[in-house]
Amino acid sequence: MTSSSLWQPFTLGRIELPHRLALAPMTRNRSNADGTPGEHVAAYYAQRASLGLVISEGTQPSADGQGYFNTPGIYTPEQIEAWRNVADAVHEKGGHLFIQLMHVGRISHPENTEHHRQSVAPSAISAEQEIYTAAGPKQTPAPRELSIEEIQEVIGEFRHAAAAAIAAGADGVEIHAANGYLLHQFLAPNANERTDEYGGSVQNRSRFVVEVARAVAEEIGADRTGIRISPAFPLGGLNEGDAAAVHAQYQHLVGELAPLNLVYLHVHHLGDDVLLRSLRDAWPTAVLVVRYGRDRDSIAADIDAGLADIAPLGRFALANPDVVERLRTDAPLNDLDPRTLYTGGANGYIDYPVLAQV
Known part of the structure; x- marks a missing residue:
C-alpha cells in the first residue's frame, strides 16, 4: 500500500497538482532529425498526463546543445509548433507540461547533430x-572551450528556449x-x-548555473522555472571530489539559487541524506527528489x-501509462522492456497496456 501522503494535492507555482507524483524526464530518442518531436510524442506524454506534472525529456536550447541522435529542440518555429501539439495533448488529459532544457556540452558526437x-x-x-551513433558506439571527442562571450550567448540560448517553451503552450521549464x-x-x-570568473573556486564554478537560472526566471517568471541538480553523480565522467567538496559546492549553489524563488528544485539523489536535508532546509519552494x-x-x-x-x-x-491508478489501487505493474528504450517508433513507447487492457 502506497503512503497516503502521495495523494495530497499540491500547489506548484501557477498550477494545482492533484497528488505528489510526477513524470521524471527521460530521453527516448523519438524526435525527427530537425529536432521536432516525432509522430508519437504527443500520445506518449498524454498517456501519462494523470501524473499531473509531466517533465519532458531533455530538449536542446540550440543546435550546439544536442548530443544524442533524434532528441528534440525548442528554439525554431517548427519545433515550437510541434511542441504545441504535445502541450495541447497533455492539457486535454488534465496534465501540466514542463519542458526540460538540456544542453549536453561535451556529451556529444558530431555524427549525432545536423551541423556536425x-x-x-x-x-x-x-x-x-x-x-x-548511427554507426554504432563511439567515444566522445574533445570539446572546444567556450569563451566568456560564448558563455553569454549560451545563457541567451536558454533564455530564448524558455520563451519558446511558453510560446508552445508549456506550463514551465526545468533547467537541466x-x-x-x-x-x-x-x-x-x-x-x-578555467582560470577566469567561471572556474576555480566554488563561487566561480557556480556562476554559470546561477546566471542561466536568473535569465530564464527573468524571461518567463520564477514560478514557471524549475532546476535539476545531481550532487556527486559521476555520470559523463564527472568527479566532484569528496563529500566535503560536494557539500561545499552544492550548499553554495543552492544558497545562490534560493533567492531567485524558482518554482522547484529537482534533486537526482545519490543517497547523501545529510546533504539533501541541508538543501531542503535552504530551499524556499518545492523540492522534488x-x-x-x-x-x-x-x-x-x-x-x-x-x-x-x-x-x-x-x-x-x-x-505504466496509468501508473497513478495502479499505485492508488495496488494493481500490478508492467515490467519495463529495456530493449525498446531508445529504438524509435511506437514499440516500447506508446504500446504498454493499461489496466483495462490486461
Whole structure:
C-alpha cells in the first residue's frame, strides 16, 4: 500500500497538482532529425498526463546543445509548433507540461547533430565516454572551450528556449544542471579547469548555473522555472571530489539559487541524506527528489521524511501509462522492456497496456 501522503494535492507555482507524483524526464530518442518531436510524442506524454506534472525529456536550447541522435529542440518555429501539439495533448488529459532544457556540452558526437560541429564545454577536456551513433558506439571527442562571450550567448540560448517553451503552450521549464551535461560540467573540477570568473573556486564554478537560472526566471517568471541538480553523480565522467567538496559546492549553489524563488528544485539523489536535508532546509519552494532503485513501497519515503514535496517517477511511469491508478489501487505493474528504450517508433513507447487492457 502506497503512503497516503502521495495523494495530497499540491500547489506548484501557477498550477494545482492533484497528488505528489510526477513524470521524471527521460530521453527516448523519438524526435525527427530537425529536432521536432516525432509522430508519437504527443500520445506518449498524454498517456501519462494523470501524473499531473509531466517533465519532458531533455530538449536542446540550440543546435550546439544536442548530443544524442533524434532528441528534440525548442528554439525554431517548427519545433515550437510541434511542441504545441504535445502541450495541447497533455492539457486535454488534465496534465501540466514542463519542458526540460538540456544542453549536453561535451556529451556529444558530431555524427549525432545536423551541423556536425565540435561540441562545446567549460574546458577542452574529453569526457571519454561511449556514446551511441548511427554507426554504432563511439567515444566522445574533445570539446572546444567556450569563451566568456560564448558563455553569454549560451545563457541567451536558454533564455530564448524558455520563451519558446511558453510560446508552445508549456506550463514551465526545468533547467537541466545535472547528470553530466553542460551546466553540471561547469560545477565539476575535473571538467572545468578555467582560470577566469567561471572556474576555480566554488563561487566561480557556480556562476554559470546561477546566471542561466536568473535569465530564464527573468524571461518567463520564477514560478514557471524549475532546476535539476545531481550532487556527486559521476555520470559523463564527472568527479566532484569528496563529500566535503560536494557539500561545499552544492550548499553554495543552492544558497545562490534560493533567492531567485524558482518554482522547484529537482534533486537526482545519490543517497547523501545529510546533504539533501541541508538543501531542503535552504530551499524556499518545492523540492522534488528521485532516487535509483526505489520500489513501489518507498516512493513516498522522502515526502514522509520531509525531504521532498513531490516524487517523480521514471521507469515505473515509462512502462505504466496509468501508473497513478495502479499505485492508488495496488494493481500490478508492467515490467519495463529495456530493449525498446531508445529504438524509435511506437514499440516500447506508446504500446504498454493499461489496466483495462490486461
